[in-house]
Amino acid sequence: MSARQPTSHDVARAAGVSQSTVSYALSGKGTIAPRTREHVLAVAASMGYRPNLAARSMRTQRSGRLAVVTGATVDNRLRMLTGATEVAGEAGYAVDTHSVDGTAEDRTERVADLARGGQVEGVLTFLPVVPAALRLDDDAAPVVAVAAFDEQLRTTGELADASLLGTVIGALVGAGHRRFLHVAGPEHFASARARRDVYLAEVARRGVESLGVVGGVWSPAAGREAVLALPDDARPLAVIAANDHIALGVLRGAAERGWSLPGDLVATGWDDAEFAAYTTPSLTTISVDFREAGRRAMRRLLAAVRGEEPARPTTPLQHVVWRESTGPLPAG
Amino acid sequence: MSARQPTSHDVARAAGVSQSTVSYALSGKGTIAPRTREHVLAVAASMGYRPNLAARSMRTQRSGRLAVVTGATVDNRLRMLTGATEVAGEAGYAVDTHSVDGTAEDRTERVADLARGGQVEGVLTFLPVVPAALRLDDDAAPVVAVAAFDEQLRTTGELADASLLGTVIGALVGAGHRRFLHVAGPEHFASARARRDVYLAEVARRGVESLGVVGGVWSPAAGREAVLALPDDARPLAVIAANDHIALGVLRGAAERGWSLPGDLVATGWDDAEFAAYTTPSLTTISVDFREAGRRAMRRLLAAVRGEEPARPTTPLQHVVWRESTGPLPAG
DNA sequence: CTGAAAGCGCTTACAG
DNA sequence: CTGAAAGCGCTTACAG
Numbered sequence: 005m006s007a008r009q010p011t012s013h014d015v016a017r018a019a020g021v022s023q024s025t026v027s028y029a030l031s032g033k034g035t036i037a038p039r040t041r042e043h044v045l046a047v048a049a050s051m052g053y054r055p056n057l058a059a060r061s062m063r064t065q066r067s068g069r070l071a072v073v074t075g076a077t078v079d080n081r082l083r084m085l086t087g088a089t090e091v092a093g094e095a096g097y098a099v100d101t102h103s104v105d106g107t108a109e110d111r112t113e114r115v116a117d118l119a120r121g122g123q124v125e126g127v128l129t130f131l132p133v134v135p136a137a138l139r140l141d142d143d144a145a146p147v148v149a150v151a152a153f154d155e156q157l158r159t160t161g162e163l164a165d166a167s168l169l170g171t172v173i174g175a176l177v178g179a180g181h182r183r184f185l186h187v188a189g190p191e192h193f194a195s196a197r198a199r200r201d202v203y204l205a206e207v208a209r210r211g212v213e214s215l216g217v218v219g220g221v222w223s224p225a226a227g228r229e230a231v232l233a234l235p236d237d238a239r240p241l242a243v244i245a246a247n248d249h250i251a252l253g254v255l256r257g258a259a260e261r262g263w264s265l266p267g268d269l270v271a272t273g274w275d276d277a278e279f280a281a282y283t284t285p286s287l288t289t290i291s292v293d294f295r296e297a298g299r300r301a302m303r304r305l306l307a308a309v310r311g312e313e314p315a316r317p318t319t320p321l322q323h324v325v326w327r328e329s330t331g332p333l334p335a336g
Numbered sequence: 337m338s339a340r341q342p343t344s345h346d347v348a349r350a351a352g353v354s355q356s357t358v359s360y361a362l363s364g365k366g367t368i369a370p371r372t373r374e375h376v377l378a379v380a381a382s383m384g385y386r387p388n389l390a391a392r393s394m395r396t397q398r399s400g401r402l403a404v405v406t407g408a409t410v411d412n413r414l415r416m417l418t419g420a421t422e423v424a425g426e427a428g429y430a431v432d433t434h435s436v437d438g439t440a441e442d443r444t445e446r447v448a449d450l451a452r453g454g455q456v457e458g459v460l461t462f463l464p465v466v467p468a469a470l471r472l473d474d475d476a477a478p479v480v481a482v483a484a485f486d487e488q489l490r491t492t493g494e495l496a497d498a499s500l501l502g503t504v505i506g507a508l509v510g511a512g513h514r515r516f517l518h519v520a521g522p523e524h525f526a527s528a529r530a531r532r533d534v535y536l537a538e539v540a541r542r543g544v545e546s547l548g549v550v551g552g553v554w555s556p557a558a559g560r561e562a563v564l565a566l567p568d569d570a571r572p573l574a575v576i577a578a579n580d581h582i583a584l585g586v587l588r589g590a591a592e593r594g595w596s597l598p599g600d601l602v603a604t605g606w607d608d609a610e611f612a613a614y615t616t617p618s619l620t621t622i623s624v625d626f627r628e629a630g631r632r633a634m635r636r637l638l639a640a641v642r643g644e645e646p647a648r649p650t651t652p653l654q655h656v657v658w659r660e661s662t663g664p665l666p667a668g
Numbered sequence: 669c670t671g672a673a674a675g676c677g678c679t680t681a682c683a684g
Numbered sequence: 685c686t687g688a689a690a691g692c693g694c695t696t697a698c699a700g
Contacts, residue, residue: 009454009475011677022687027679034680035685054453058399059677061390062692072433074414082406082414086435093434098455101404101433102425103418121386122341123430143341224614252614259616279611282556282584284591343693354671359695366696367669391693394676672699677692684687 010051019047030055057098066125070305071100071118073111073129081130084150087298088128095306100124104131108192112137119144126309128301132192146308150301162321163297166198168290169244171324172272173206179333181242181270182212187219187230187254189246196222199246199274215241219250227253231261231269239268242330248273248280251287255329266331276325285328292322342383351379362387389430398457401430402637403450405443405461413462416482419630420460427638432456436463440524444469451476458641460633464524478640482633494653495629498530500622501576503656504604505538511665513574513602514544519551519562519586521578528554531578531606547573551582559585563593563601571600574662580605580612583619587661598663608657617660624654 012030016023021044028034029044036044061067070092074081085101092099100123104114112133119127119140127147138147150163173184186203189196200217207214215238219226227250231243245251251273258269265271265285273280276291300317307314326333344362348355353376360366361376368376393399402424406413417433424431432455436446444465451459451472459479470479482495505516518535521528532549539546547570551558559582563575577583583605590601597603597617605612608623632649639646658665 013677023678024680024688025686028686031679037685040685052452054455056394056677057455058390058393059692060679062388062394062694063677063679065692067390069430074418082417085414085433086406089433089435098401098432100430101417101421103421120384123386123389224611228614249610252611256614256616256618277611278581279556279584279609282560282588284588284616286588345693355694356672356696357670360670363695369669372669388693391676392695394678395693395695397676670700674695674697676694679692680690682687682689684685 009056010053011056012053015044015048015051015053018051019044067123068096069098069100069124070302070309071102071124071127073102073104073115073118073127073131081294083294084130084298084301087295087300088302089298091299091302091306097125097306108132108134109137115147116140116144119147126305128305132194134192146305148301148305148308150297162300162317163292164194164198165322166195166202168322168324169199169202170206172288172290173203173210173242173244175326175333176242176270176272176330177210177212179331181240183215183238183240184212184242184244185215185230185234185238186217187227187243187245187250188217189222189250190220193222196246199244203244219246222247222249224249224253224256226250227255228257228260230254231257231263239263241269243269243271245271245273248275248277248287248289251289251329252279252283255283255285255287265329270330272330280325281327283329288327288330289325290322291325297321341388342385343388344385347376347380347383347385350383351376399455400428401432401456402634402641403432403434403456403459405434405436405447405450405459405463413626415626416462416630416633419627419632420634421630423631423634423638429457429638440464440466441469447479448472448476451479458637460637464526466524478637480633480637480640482629494632494649495624496526496530497654498527498534500654500656501531501534502538504620504622505535505542505574505576507658507665508574508602508662509542509544511663513572515547515570515572516544516574516576517547517562517566517570518549519559519575519577519582520549521554521582522552525554528578531576535576551578554579554581556581556585556588558582559587560589560592562586563589563595571595573601575601575603577603577605580607580609580619580621583621583661584611584615587615587617587619597661602662604662612657613659615661620659620662621657622654623657629653 012026013023016026026044028036029041057068072085072088089099104111111131115127115129115133116138118124124145126145129149133149184207186200188200218230227245231254243254245254251271254271263269273287273289276289280287280289304314344358345355348358358376360368361373389400404417404420421431436443443463447459447461447465448470450456456477458477461481465481516539520532550562559577563586575586577586583603586603595601605619605621608621612619612621636646
């Protein structure tokens with residue numbers, strides 16, 4: 005057995021100073037002579053001293069911990085988590101990951117529990133919650149929901165920004181497409197609702213035909229079934245899928261019917277998943293910088309924890325990537 | 337402002353007992369009269385009491401925290417993280433997520449830092465580390481590496497188990513295939529090495545031709561380039577890709593050359609990614625239960641933390657899923 | 669069966 | 685500029 009972690013007391017003894025001097029030297033807070041400070045720092049480093057966070061947390065009454073809530077659903081949350089963890093670490097926070105399943109109400113309850121539990125200073129959730137069910141007292145930790153979309157809740161709306169779909173539909177109309185179909189994501193995702201709403205507004209505004217909105221899950225099966233359910237004379241058709249997984253199912257459904265792209269059908273996805281450039285045909289989609297989204301979400305949570313106003317990021321998180329699944333388009 | 341979190345002292349006052357009695361009642365450890373215990377529990381619950389983990393940790397000299405190390409790479413780690421978090425939570429541990437980038441040496445250094453830092457009781461890494469570089473003292477926290485493959489390191493070898501590839505190659509040979517190619521994953525992944533080794537052993541053992549081992553990254557680009565680099569007379573060929581992303585690139589490369597599956601080429605992947613059932617043709621692959629892999633990895637870490645022998649799981653984590661990309665096979 | 673008390677390792681007024 | 689001391693909220697021998 006070797007020695008346990010050195011404490012500030014051990015460092016003090018080795019440096020020939022008092023324990024409080026060690027603390028002041030390390031924090032840089034008190035009025036410490038530069039020579040003393042450097043000496044203490046050198047001794048602490050040579051001993052491999054690391055402050056005990058539990059003790060610090062007890063004394064400061066701040067846990068130094070933030071919770072991030074994720075779920076098992078397959079999507080881009082690991083990249084968001086990566087970005088969020090980076091920013092939290094730079095700010096001196098540890099991130100506790102919580103994996104939550106169940107209904108939206110279950111998840112909301114778990115998030116509320118975390119915010120009220122006093123173990124964390126803030127909660128960032130990557131899963132939709134039900135704002136009306138998220139009853140938090142004044143002393144609960146702040147909650148930031150990524151891509152949630154409600155006034156009561158602090159939110160990072162950028163992932164729910166669907167405005168680029170206007171660009172996509174505009175270009176397809178410009179290329180001669182007159183009939184559209186939307187395969188939507190789950191209703192409780194703000195991003196899915198926003199994409200559906202922009203789709204409906206765009207087809208109405210541009211006076212083109214819509215065969216409606218179908219789907220409701222982030223799954224290739226939804227896209228495949230949407231195409232298989234179409235009448236033969238639905239062609240030519242432009243299918244706007246709410247994400248790349250759904251769009252992949254659209255490609256698959258078209259292949260099963262013997263419909264070819266882009267002649268019978270064109271398709272678009274969302275997210276620029278790793279597979280999107282390698283399907284046949286490759287998928288036109290909207291690329292999203294999820295890692296940066298995670299960074300921004302965490303910055304927003306940190307601002308809430310500190311009671312500051314969050315910085316309003318200006319650079320866009322999304323851009324359109326045109327590929328083969330939409331066929332040739334007029335330049336512009 | 338409302339009141340801060342109640343402490344065991346507050347509960348004691350409200351229940352008319354001493355603070356130590358509250359502690360014994362909650363932990364169930366001391367010799368507490370059942371009536372007293374129930375009363376304390378009821379009062380604590382009514383006040384919404386939650387023990388301060390920092391204080392507990394300070395007193396018990398155990399942090400109650402485990403670190404999980406992930407990275408930004410796109411793969412199935414979120415599902416593994418989900419499983420690991422579940423098991424840790426059930427065991428009363430909080431999980432700190434650390435996102436690490438850089439070279440294998442950088443990552444190893446970060447993992448070693450975490451193990452030595454004294455803030456966590458154990459470290460689970462989903463990224464490969466360099467065992468030789470992971471110099472840990474006796475008092476460092478135990479490290480478990482998922483799919484690492486070295487004697488020095490505790491490891492969960494199941495994800496690196498490539499034996500099912502023998503089944504796959506056997507069936508393909510039985511169907512008449514005589515020429516194979518392997519598109520491998522990165523050398524520092526134990527799973528990639530194991531798949532390559534089984535591939536080489538199987539083609540040698542069965543006396544079929546191998547065009548070699550190419551690749552080296554978990555990316556569709558590697559699969560696509562491998563196919564584009566083949567001579568025209570490589571057909572008919574069976575391509576064994578180290579994962580589904582690579583296999584997707586193989587499909588794409590074949591499409592670009594005008595080669596059809598399964599006539600000119602058959603292909604297999606690994607992981608059963610969500611897209612694998614929806615490519616055209618759909619992908620024969622080896623399905624892996626990543627969530628269960630995460631659970632088992634965390635159980636292994638918990639066993640190491642407790643100094644126990646880990647349970648040896650018996651149910652398989654992987655199974656072959658035959659789909660269109662390998663064409664029709666003889667029954668059996 | 670219950671309570672008084674020590675102590676985990678810090679931070680931070682306060683005294684010198 | 686430095687040190688002695690209090691106290692954060694628990695757990696756990698120990699005394700009664």
